Amino acid sequence: MASSETAAATGQRARGVAPFLRSQMRNIAPFLTLIFLSAFFALASPSFATIDNLGNILTQVSVTGVIAVGLTFVILCAEIDLSIASIANVTGIAVAYFTLQDSYVNIANIPLPGALAILLSILLCAALGLVNALGLTVIGIPSFIMTLAMMQIAAGISALLVRGQIAYKVPGLISTLGSGAIGGIPWIVIVAAIMLLGGHLVLTYTRFGRYVYMVGGNREAAEYSGLNVKLILGSVMVISAVCSGIGGMLGVAHFGSAQQNEFDTYLLDSIAAVVVGGTSLFGGRGGIGNTIVGLFVLGVLNNGLDHVNIDSFLKILIRGVILLAALIINVYAQRLREKAAE
Amino acid sequence: MQEGRQPILELQGITKSFGGVEALRGVDFALLPGEIHGLVGENGAGKSTLMKIIAGVHAEFSGRFLLDGQEMRFRSARDAHAAGIAMVHQELSVAPDLTVAENVFLGNQPTNRLGLVQWRRMAREAGEQLARFGIDVDPTSRLGDLPIGLQQLIEIARVLFSGARIVILDEPTSALSPPEVERLFATLRRLREEGTAIVFISHFIEDILRVSDTVTVFRNGRKVAETASAATTKGALIEAMIGRGGEALEHSYTDDLVLPRPSDSPAVLKVDQLSLARSLKDVSFEARAGEVLGIYGFMGCGQQELSRILFGKLQPDAGTLAVEGTLKTFASTAAARRAGVALVPESRRAMLFHQEPVYKNISISILDRIASLLLKPAQERDIAKRQVEQLQIRPPVVGLDLGMLSGGNQQKVALAKWLTYPPKLLVLCEPTRGMDVGAKNDVINIVRDLRAKGLAIIVLSTEPETVLSLADRILVLKRGAVVREFKNEPVSKDRLLEAA
Ligand SMILES: Nc1ncnc2c1ncn2[C@@H]1O[C@H](COP(=O)(O)OP(=O)(O)OP(=O)(O)O)[C@@H](O)[C@H]1O
Numbered sequence: 040m041a042s043s044e045t046a047a048a049t050g051q052r053a054r055g056v057a058p059f060l061r062s063q064m065r066n067i068a069p070f071l072t073l074i075f076l077s078a079f080f081a082l083a084s085p086s087f088a089t090i091d092n093l094g095n096i097l098t099q100v101s102v103t104g105v106i107a108v109g110l111t112f113v114i115l116c117a118e119i120d121l122s123i124a125s126i127a128n129v130t131g132i133a134v135a136y137f138t139l140q141d142s143y144v145n146i147a148n149i150p151l152p153g154a155l156a157i158l159l160s161i162l163l164c165a166a167l168g169l170v171n172a173l174g175l176t177v178i179g180i181p182s183f184i185m186t187l188a189m190m191q192i193a194a195g196i197s198a199l200l201v202r203g204q205i206a207y208k209v210p211g212l213i214s215t216l217g218s219g220a221i222g223g224i225p226w227i228v229i230v231a232a233i234m235l236l237g238g239h240l241v242l243t244y245t246r247f248g249r250y251v252y253m254v255g256g257n258r259e260a261a262e263y264s265g266l267n268v269k270l271i272l273g274s275v276m277v278i279s280a281v282c283s284g285i286g287g288m289l290g291v292a293h294f295g296s297a298q299q300n301e302f303d304t305y306l307l308d309s310i311a312a313v314v315v316g317g318t319s320l321f322g323g324r325g326g327i328g329n330t331i332v333g334l335f336v337l338g339v340l341n342n343g344l345d346h347v348n349i350d351s352f353l354k355i356l357i358r359g360v361i362l363l364a365a366l367i368i369n370v371y372a373q374r375l376r377e378k379a380a381e
Numbered sequence: 382m383q384e385g386r387q388p389i390l391e392l393q394g395i396t397k398s399f400g401g402v403e404a405l406r407g408v409d410f411a412l413l414p415g416e417i418h419g420l421v422g423e424n425g426a427g428k429s430t431l432m433k434i435i436a437g438v439h440a441e442f443s444g445r446f447l448l449d450g451q452e453m454r455f456r457s458a459r460d461a462h463a464a465g466i467a468m469v470h471q472e473l474s475v476a477p478d479l480t481v482a483e484n485v486f487l488g489n490q491p492t493n494r495l496g497l498v499q500w501r502r503m504a505r506e507a508g509e510q511l512a513r514f515g516i517d518v519d520p521t522s523r524l525g526d527l528p529i530g531l532q533q534l535i536e537i538a539r540v541l542f543s544g545a546r547i548v549i550l551d552e553p554t555s556a557l558s559p560p561e562v563e564r565l566f567a568t569l570r571r572l573r574e575e576g577t578a579i580v581f582i583s584h585f586i587e588d589i590l591r592v593s594d595t596v597t598v599f600r601n602g603r604k605v606a607e608t609a610s611a612a613t614t615k616g617a618l619i620e621a622m623i624g625r626g627g628e629a630l631e632h633s634y635t636d637d638l639v640l641p642r643p644s645d646s647p648a649v650l651k652v653d654q655l656s657l658a659r660s661l662k663d664v665s666f667e668a669r670a671g672e673v674l675g676i677y678g679f680m681g682c683g684q685q686e687l688s689r690i691l692f693g694k695l696q697p698d699a700g701t702l703a704v705e706g707t708l709k710t711f712a713s714t715a716a717a718r719r720a721g722v723a724l725v726p727e728s729r730r731a732m733l734f735h736q737e738p739v740y741k742n743i744s745i746s747i748l749d750r751i752a753s754l755l756l757k758p759a760q761e762r763d764i765a766k767r768q769v770e771q772l773q774i775r776p777p778v779v780g781l782d783l784g785m786l787s788g789g790n791q792q793k794v795a796l797a798k799w800l801t802y803p804p805k806l807l808v809l810c811e812p813t814r815g816m817d818v819g820a821k822n823d824v825i826n827i828v829r830d831l832r833a834k835g836l837a838i839i840v841l842s843t844e845p846e847t848v849l850s851l852a853d854r855i856l857v858l859k860r861g862a863v864v865r866e867f868k869n870e871p872v873s874k875d876r877l878l879e880a881a
Pocket residue numbers: 380381399400402403404422423424425426427428429430431471775776784785786787788789790815817
């Protein structure tokens with residue numbers, strides 16, 4: 040038994056490099072994209088490849104990173120969450136709403152102690168995630184539609200809270216984590232790193248993480264294995280909302296203001312980070328490692344374009360085209376893998 | 382073999398390996414026009430692999446491939462199709478979201494001069510074709526809504542009437558009931574008269590002997606025998622397949638078999654007046670600890686629905702279900718599992734994770750018991766290894782992706798998954814489908830072991846042999862109703878068929 044095991048293991052290796060690479064395309068392609076983009080910008084601009092700028096890139100992708108942690112869970116389950124940016128926004132606004140603002144801010148808010156403000160804000164985003172979860176699992180609304188509605192609902196709550204005004208103050212803890220630094224390293228980068236690491240550990244080493252992959256890999260089989268598929272799907276929707284909420288609070292502290300529509304670009308960025316990194320939109324394949332690579336691709340792209348001399352209106356188009364290319368690779372990699380397995 | 386006829390297809394020295402695993406080693410194979418060529422061999426012997434090479438699915442292999450005496454290579458299944466080769470795969474490969482008619486005409490829909498699909502003509506012709514084959518079904522219904530046996534039948538009909546010169550059937554009868562098998566054989570014989578070359582793979586040796594002209598036996602990636610069907614016996618074929626005296630392994634169940642006195646141990650499951658739309662009518666029965674209850678019936682008799690209700694996948698319209706004396710309504714499969722019920726459905730695809738390794742497929746059912754929060758992969762692998770050894774799953778590598786196992790070995794993994802769990806009630810749908818004789822025997826022994834451990838077991842099957850080889854008591858289901866119970870009395874294949 041033991042000997043046949045090793046024989047087969049060497050057989051696996053003897054299978055050759057090409058098929059192995061083909062089956063790993065999903066992980067390799069985003070990495071190559073990252074290296075290519077970095078090399079390109081390093082050559083195109085002397086100010087790109089510096090330690091300072093690396094710090095910039097890290098800081099710039101941190102909020103997206105925090106939001107993308109939860110979204111990775113959702114996409115691994117072959118679902119989608121379009122309400123992440125709105126939930127981030129409303130949570131950021133809520134934490135400011137519960138904080139004493141300067142007298143010139145014209146919002147009829149409810150100042151509370153910092154810890155309570157944070158707690159209430161987290162409860163708010165968790166509750167919104169729970170509504171997503173119930174809509175998806177109990178009523179059976181497809182997540183695409185359910186979270187589209189939630190996107191509007193969260194935006195509505197944001198609007199009611201700030202009524203077109205801007206709030207500035209957030210609790211001290213949030214303010215430190217969002218805009219402070221320790222030993223030269225911004226706290227927000229540390230928080231993002233810890234959350235990404237935590238997400239990775241949960242997905243790889245816990246039973247729940249395994250269930251997420253199994254439900255994403257074959258939902259019917261998961262059900263026939265007696266897994267509580269609805270509970271798992273519901274959980275990932277709540278996880279996604281809470282990660283978004285945390286991202287939103289940090290973001291507000293980072294930007295120094297809380298207002299309507301502040302996070303609009305984060306919807307596309309977060310989805311792009313997850314998918315560009317190689318996590319399959321069909322579920323069951325990928326993970327936080329992929330998301331990290333995706334975040335860097337996005338960060339390098341956004342940051343690098345600012346370092347080179349191009350028409351700033353053209354940049355938007357370039358960004359879109361590069362994202363499209365990465366998405367094509369994602370779908371293509373899925374096919375290659377299926378072929379390799381076949 | 383008839384002398385003097387030119388083979389339509391000839392393969393020489395075919396070798397094919399997947400990574401380190403050699404699936405075929407130097408196989409020669411020839412196919413004559415107007416011949417039905419039977420193929421037998423253990424699970425993982427390489428039958429499907431050879432057929433997939435012929436059908437252009439596997440393009441990479443070494444050896445010579447001659448069609449009509451011309452050496453050639455297919456690059457894809459499309460090429461093979463264009464050359465007149467059609468195959469029914471072991472794994473059902475229908476398009477469940479398309480209609481029956483669309484499936485029948487998949488790839489060559491009738492169009493008018495403008496290139497528009499002629500839907501009405503398509504539905505009519507599909508209906509006619511299926512009717513010729515004895516299938517009565519609305520051509521406009523969604524295929525995925527039909528029972529799996531009917532889907533298989535439609536798939537077979539599609540391939541048989543595609544006009545191919547070479548037709549390959551990889552275990553086509555596994556989900557069919559006896560009358561349908563008869564119809565299939567009649568059609569095969571007619572096609573043979575028309576000069577079609579047919580390859581027929583099956584683990585039912587009797588079927589092979591009855592319908593084929595020539596039989597080829599595979600073992601371990603090699604061809605070990607090729608004889609005229611008339612000149613061999615079941616025992617000889619089984620011996621060639623597994624390399625030991627095999628007569629005892631395959632029982633034909635034509636003689637009466639006396640069922641034991643029913644056990645008087647407590648009922649684990651009590652089903653009362655269960656009804657479901659058009660599928661089940663007032664079904665009542667008990668399953669007792671230490672007893673195997675067989676439920677036999679033709680395809681579409683309501684077995685599939687019944688098994689789904691027992692596992693909480695479907696909710697009945699009326700009737701009750703009690704486990705160990707407590708009434709239960711299973712809102713989900715998770716609830717059924719918590720109550721100690723486990724189900725192995727007839728379709729592997731529905732219960733296995735093809736992209737995940739074997740050990741994850743096996744451990745999924747017991748993960749909550751070996752891991753409260755953190756996974757314990759080493760322990761998972763150990764448990765899986767034990768199952769792989771016990772069920773002799775080949776290759777015995779628990780880290781291999783499930784999709785790389787042969788069909789029969791996948792089926793064993795599906796069983797292994799619940800064997801580690803031991804539930805109180807184990808519901809097995811077609812537990813030996815696609816398994817070779819040796820493996821079937823292993824399953825029989827495993828089920829007996831579990832019975833001795835005091836599990837209540839329900840075996841649902843459309844194959845009389847499966848039920849007869851496993852059950853202590855047999856219910857016959859017909860159009861959703863229990864029409865006969867065999868207990869403590871003689872029973873045989875004929876008696877079962879008569880009752881159904
Ligand atoms: N895609 C694949 N990747 C790796 N190994 C494979 C693949 N397909 C088949 N094999 C291996 O090749 C061998 C032969 O498999 P094959 O499917 O031809 O068996 P079979 O004779 O059809 O068995 P069964 O009766 O169980 O269907 C097995 O050991 C199987 O594990």
